[in-house]
Amino acid sequence: MSVDSTEDLFVEGLQHIYYTEQRLVDALEELESTSSADELKEGFSEHRSETQNHIERLEEVFEAVGQDPDGAEDPVVEGMIEAHEEFVDKDPSDGALDRFNIAAGQKSEHYEIACYGNLTPMAAQLGLDETADLLEQNMREEQNALDELATLGEEFDYGRLEV
Numbered sequence: 001m002s003v004d005s006t007e008d009l010f011v012e013g014l015q016h017i018y019y020t021e022q023r024l025v026d027a028l029e030e031l032e033s034t035s036s037a038d039e040l041k042e043g044f045s046e047h048r049s050e051t052q053n054h055i056e057r058l059e060e061v062f063e064a065v066g067q068d069p070d071g072a073e074d075p076v077v078e079g080m081i082e083a084h085e086e087f088v089d090k091d092p093s094d095g096a097l098d099r100f101n102i103a104a105g106q107k108s109e110h111y112e113i114a115c116y117g118n119l120t121p122m123a124a125q126l127g128l129d130e131t132a133d134l135l136e137q138n139m140r141e142e143q144n145a146l147d148e149l150a151t152l153g154e155e156f157d158y159g160r161l162e163v
């Protein structure tokens with residue numbers, strides 16, 4: 001399929017974020033299970049529930065453009081998951097892994113925000129205002145998750161790491 005129109009480009013982006021959100025459901029479970037600090041575990045668990053809602057909203061978006069929900073393999077999210085697996089294989093301490101997981105979570109939120117930040121104005125351009133609202137709701141929750149992770153990163157107790 002050649003990608004020529006705004007709608008083609010929109011659907012292309014939609015398929016990538018749909019795939020990404022699905023992969024992030026599992027990735028957030030992995031981040032939760034490999035973290036030690038309770039507040040970090042809780043944060044990942046909460047955002048995992050939100051991520052399931054993101055997928056449902058995206059399915060509404062597909063419906064609005066008359067398409068069946070379909071994911072397109074996204075090498076960015078795959079790369080982030082691979083980077084996490086490689087780090088876990090290095091057998092890091094609990095503190096090091098918690099600090100790594102905060103950063104890993106932040107990277108995925110930045111990526112999602114970039115995707116939604118581009119899809120939302122495209123939906124508006126296509127005259128799909130309600131669809132743009134759905135995408136913006138997802139983006140706001142990504143931004144909140146990012147802010148919470150940033151705070152956890154700033155408040156991280158480096159005494160948990162070896163000198």
Ligand SMILES: [Fe+2]
Binds near residue numbers: 021050051138142
């Ligand atoms: Fe999301």
Ligand SMILES: [Fe+2]
Binds near residue numbers: 047051108109141145
């Ligand atoms: Fe997210």
